Amino acid sequence: xxxxxxxxxxxxxxxxxxxxxxxxxxxxxxxxxxxxxxxxxxxxxxxxxxxxxxxxxxxxxxxxxxxxxxxxxxxxxxxxxxxxxxxxxxxxxxxxxxxxxxxxxxxxxxxxxxxxxxxxxxxxxxxxxxxxxxxxxxxxxxxxxxxxxxxxxxxxxxxxxxxxxxxxxxxxxxxxxxxxxxxxxxxxxxxxxxxxxxxxxxxxxxxxxxxxxxxxxxxxxxxxxxxxxxxxxxxxxxxxxxxxxxxxxxxxxxxxxxxxxxxxxxxxxxxxxxxxxxxxxx
Amino acid sequence: xxxxxxxxxxxxxxxxxxxxxxxxxxxxxxxxxxxxxxxxxxxxxxxxxxxxxxxxxxxxxxxxxxxxxxxxxxxxxxxxxxxxxxxxxxxxxxxxxxxxxxxxxxxxxxxxxxxxxxxxxxxxxxxxxxxxxxxxxxxxxxxxxxxxxxxxxxxxxxxxxxxxxxxxxxxxxxxxxxxxxxxxxxxxxxxxxxxxxxxxxxxxxxxxxxxxxxxxxxxxxxxxxxxxxxxxxxxxxxxxxxxxxxxxxxx
Amino acid sequence: xxxxxxxxxxxxxxxxxxxxxxxxxxxxxxxxxxxxxxxxxxxxxxxxxxxxxxxxxxxxxxxxxxxxxxxxxxxxxxxxxxxxxxxxxxxxxxxxxxxxxxxxxxxxxxxxxxxxxxxxxxxxxxxxxxxxxxxxxxxxxxxxxxxxxxxxxxxxxxxxxxxxxxxxxxxxxxxxxxxxxxxxxxxxxxxxxxxxxxxxxxxxxxxxxxxxxxxxxxxxxxxxxxxxxxxxxxxxxxxxxxxxxxxxxxxxxxxxxxxxxxxxxxxxxxxxxxxxxxxxxxxxxxxxxxxxxxxxxxxxxxxxxxxxxxxxxxxxxxxxxxxxxxxxxxxxxxxxxxxxxxxxxxxxxxxxxxxxxxxxxxxxxxxxxxxxxxxxxxxxxxxxxxxxxxxxxxxxx
Numbered sequence: 061x062x063x064x065x066x067x068x069x070x071x072x073x074x075x076x077x078x079x080x081x082x083x084x085x086x087x088x089x090x091x092x093x094x095x096x097x098x099x100x101x102x103x104x105x106x107x108x109x110x111x112x113x114x115x116x117x118x119x120x121x122x123x124x125x126x127x128x129x130x131x132x133x134x135x136x137x138x139x140x141x142x143x144x145x146x147x148x149x150x151x152x153x154x155x156x157x158x159x160x161x162x163x164x165x166x167x168x169x170x171x172x173x174x175x176x177x178x179x180x181x182x183x184x185x186x187x188x189x190x191x192x193x194x195x196x197x198x199x200x201x202x203x204x205x206x207x208x209x210x211x212x213x214x215x216x217x218x219x220x221x222x223x224x225x226x227x228x229x230x231x232x233x234x235x236x237x238x239x240x241x242x243x244x245x246x247x248x249x250x251x252x253x254x255x256x257x258x259x260x261x262x263x264x265x266x267x268x269x270x271x272x273x274x275x276x277x278x279x280x281x282x283x284x285x286x287x288x289x290x291x292x293x294x295x296x297x298x299x300x301x302x303x304x305x306x307x308x309x310x311x312x313x314x315x316x317x318x319x320x321x322x323x324x325x326x327x328x329x330x331x332x333x334x335x336x337x338x339x340x341x342x
Numbered sequence: 343x344x345x346x347x348x349x350x351x352x353x354x355x356x357x358x359x360x361x362x363x364x365x366x367x368x369x370x371x372x373x374x375x376x377x378x379x380x381x382x383x384x385x386x387x388x389x390x391x392x393x394x395x396x397x398x399x400x401x402x403x404x405x406x407x408x409x410x411x412x413x414x415x416x417x418x419x420x421x422x423x424x425x426x427x428x429x430x431x432x433x434x435x436x437x438x439x440x441x442x443x444x445x446x447x448x449x450x451x452x453x454x455x456x457x458x459x460x461x462x463x464x465x466x467x468x469x470x471x472x473x474x475x476x477x478x479x480x481x482x483x484x485x486x487x488x489x490x491x492x493x494x495x496x497x498x499x500x501x502x503x504x505x506x507x508x509x510x511x512x513x514x515x516x517x518x519x520x521x522x523x524x525x526x527x528x529x530x531x532x533x534x535x536x537x538x539x540x541x542x543x544x545x546x547x548x549x550x551x552x553x554x555x556x557x558x559x560x561x562x563x564x565x566x567x568x569x570x571x572x573x574x575x576x577x578x579x580x581x582x583x584x585x586x587x588x589x590x591x592x593x
Numbered sequence: 594x595x596x597x598x599x600x601x602x603x604x605x606x607x608x609x610x611x612x613x614x615x616x617x618x619x620x621x622x623x624x625x626x627x628x629x630x631x632x633x634x635x636x637x638x639x640x641x642x643x644x645x646x647x648x649x650x651x652x653x654x655x656x657x658x659x660x661x662x663x664x665x666x667x668x669x670x671x672x673x674x675x676x677x678x679x680x681x682x683x684x685x686x687x688x689x690x691x692x693x694x695x696x697x698x699x700x701x702x703x704x705x706x707x708x709x710x711x712x713x714x715x716x717x718x719x720x721x722x723x724x725x726x727x728x729x730x731x732x733x734x735x736x737x738x739x740x741x742x743x744x745x746x747x748x749x750x751x752x753x754x755x756x757x758x759x760x761x762x763x764x765x766x767x768x769x770x771x772x773x774x775x776x777x778x779x780x781x782x783x784x785x786x787x788x789x790x791x792x793x794x795x796x797x798x799x800x801x802x803x804x805x806x807x808x809x810x811x812x813x814x815x816x817x818x819x820x821x822x823x824x825x826x827x828x829x830x831x832x833x834x835x836x837x838x839x840x841x842x843x844x845x846x847x848x849x850x851x852x853x854x855x856x857x858x859x860x861x862x863x864x865x866x867x868x869x870x871x872x873x874x875x876x877x878x879x880x881x882x883x884x885x886x887x888x889x890x891x892x893x894x895x896x897x898x899x900x901x902x903x904x905x906x907x908x909x910x911x912x913x914x915x916x917x918x919x920x921x922x923x924x925x926x927x928x929x930x931x932x933x934x935x936x937x938x939x940x941x942x943x944x945x946x947x948x949x950x951x952x953x954x955x956x957x958x959x960x961x962x963x964x965x966x967x968x969x970x971x972x973x974x975x976x977x978x979x980x981x982x983x984x985x986x987x988x989x990x
Contacts, residue, residue, distance in 0.1 A: 067887035074793035085813050088824050139610050146611030163615040169977035171915020173942040177966040181624040222437035230450040231427030263817020266917040292819040299823045316820050323815045
């Protein structure tokens with residue numbers, strides 16, 4: 061039968077295309093891992109860069125990225141969770157809620173370079189933070205905010221209303237209900253969202269270009285008003301405009317591998333949490 | 343004797359929908375009153391008036407008096423959280439929190455600021471005993487409440503409601519999600535509980551109403567059609583519509 | 594009591610935070626547009642400079658393009674500009690020593706304004722620009738006035754050379770075209786692939802394969818863009834160069850290929866959700882009439898899910914338009930006005946990223962880059978609102 065045959069052809073095609081996507085992913089990962097593994101050593105991870113970044117390690121960039129991730133989450137996590145709580149637990153369905161949702165999704169759609177421009181205009185210039193950890197962290201925090209809000213809101217939505225009713229029926233206030241019932245139940249999913257946004261933030265380059273990232277700064281920062289190096293920017297620099305691009309290729313591979321490892325670890329941790337804690341609640 | 347609970351000309355609107363039309367009702371302490379009637383007749387809504395759970399619904403407007411121990415609770419300035427501590431509620435589906443059995447029962451105490459281990463243990467045990475669950479779970483108090491059976495969960499929810507020592511307990515179809523054996527256990531429990539508590543129970547199950555309640559109120563499209571002793575209602579209903587309903591001719 | 598105050602504070606924090614997205618979007622608009630609007634208060638002439646001609650020169654006004662041609666020595670005669678029949682002579686402060694000796698200029702150039710005045714008043718076909726501070730007291734030349742940059746010019750002009758001297762060229766057109774071109778091509782590549790994968794995931798694959806494929810796609814979305822850029826630089830760039838036998842492999846097409854890979858997760862996820870939202874009854878009705886699974890998919894499910902699939906495509910375009918690092922690393926960053934995919938081009942985000950570091954704070958170039966940021970912001974905002982509108986429509990259906 062013809063229609064059977066065409067179904068077979070198309071489904072096979074779709075299967076092949078999906079397989080191709082998997083192959084593309086693994087070739088990108090394989091490319092980075094295979095080439096980067098040669099560069100990774102204890103020395104590489106813990107030493108300062110030397111010889112115009114063609115030798116030495118990437119320690120300051122690792123530290124810088126960790127600081128920026130931490131800084132951005134200190135801002136984005138509490139504010140984002142609170143915003144999601146407000147949107148899901150306090151505001152009633154209606155135009156106000158729709159507006160808040162729209163704004164959150166608009167914020168999520170703002171290109172990262174525009175966050176960079178904004179961070180530069182507001183934090184670096186207007187508030188006179190200069191190129192600094194605090195300016196960069198806040199800029200990255202703004203970028204992570206809609207991600208945190210969205211995942212938290214999803215997590216709260218999944219909490220069955222009967223739990224809230226039971227708690228309120230026992231005379232708990234709204235805040236008690238949120239703090240003792242809703243949030244603990246939603247916690248695994250909220251943490252999953254947090255980890256995923258850490259993965260996202262640690263790889264962002266455009267927002268830190270003009271707010272914090274240092275081209276070459278072989279020392280650790282002393283205060284939140286210092287500049288730092290960061291992994292994604294470091295990768296960009298040594299891949300495109302370092303003092304000697306071919307000589308520093310191994311360092312580029314190594315940096316890319318470290319960066320990807322952070323993302324991979326975040327993704328895997330997130331799915332483990334989702335699976336383990338998700339099952340326990342069932 | 344002043345009735346334990348009473349409503350006078352209770353009107354309730356969901357926006358434009360007139361859901362309860364002038365209900366005059368009263369029930370004495372230590373009685374079980376069953377609220378029956380077809381779906382959407384307003385019996386659950388009526389039940390939820392006594393702990394103001396209808397406040398949570400947008401556009402819900404309640405007029406008239408609702409008295410508990412002679413005090414009007416349909417008052418804008420009333421502290422509803424305090425009210426709900428005094429009025430226990432058991433829901434249709436068992437809804438224990440995903441915490442341990444102990445923490446479920448202790449929840450209401452903890453939110454009242456009781457955190458001393460000794461008192462908590464005492465009150466949890468007492469509540470579980472009242473809910474006839476103690477013997478089954480006393481060795482597994484740390485176990486997740488999600489791991490026990492549906493019937494046990496519902497009795498746990500009853501224990502959770504009793505732990506804060508309410509005087510009035512509202513039950514919204516508490517056995518509709520349970521199997522027959524669990525149902526009979528819960529019914530037995532309800533019968534025992536009236537020693538200490540005043541109970542209002544919404545049920546779809548005629549036999550259940552007949553078995554557990556002292557009085558029965560029949561609701562139909564927002565009105566309380568007939569309210570009398572349970573035996574009277576089931577053997578000798580005054581109004582034809584009540585009779586049609588309990589004999590299964592509609593609803 | 595103390596607890597009550599704490600609770601009030603917490604609730605206050607929650608309630609304020611609810612508005613945080615709206616406030617940030619508002620702040621972004623304010624700050625971006627504030628900086629950008631400064632651009633349209635300026636003339637394209639270098640700040641602090643003035644442009645003068647001889648008094649007898651009939652020309653009062655020149656537009657930026659004409660000026661650029663003059664100083665690039667592309668226009669050599671005043672006649673082509675509607676003036677006198679003479680060659681154009683450009684005179685700048687640097688040329689001063691060819692006309693006047695050191696003693697005439699004086700110590701510390703104290704006599705420089707006089708020299709400028711002298712030369713300009715003597716030379717009929719001259720055009721000159723110099724810092725305002727050298728403006729002679731009784732100046733005998735004619736100061737040319739330039740129009741302020743207009744929004745229309747900014748959008749329409751075809752040359753982007755903001756650091757050109759003495760007259761900046763800030764035409765956003767080539768950047769806008771390149772950005773849209775690269776993104777559209779990326780989606781044209783990604784959409785069929787993404788849709789195929791979405792159909793496979795939603796309808797064909799069994800749950801075991803799904804549990805492998807879903808994380809793979811999530812991972813694809815999680816890889817940082819700078820890593821994609823690096824991958825593109827090392828693998829795709831030489832590949833494109835070889836295949837098409839090009840002088841350089843950094844082209845619009847290279848960017849499109851990488852952006853397509855990056856857009857895949859968005860397209861797959863949104864399209865899959867759209868396919869899953871098709872009511873089961875509708876699908877079963879089709880199957881019950883004897884349609885094959887595939888016929889049901891393309892005759893019933895895809896049409897039903899079309900608004901969701903459109904949303905997926907548009908969302909993908911939005912992501913691609915705003916993507917910075919890939920564009921910066923693999924599209925060549927050439928200042929071309931071209932519709933060719935096989936030439937180096939430069940997108941808006943890449944331009945901002947590449948040039949903001951060197952633009953002096955508050956200057957024309959700086960503000961022009963913020964104006965580009967505004968364009969980018971507005972495009973993505975429109976896309977977002979449209980997508981929300983699409984998904985809102987779906988819900989009410």
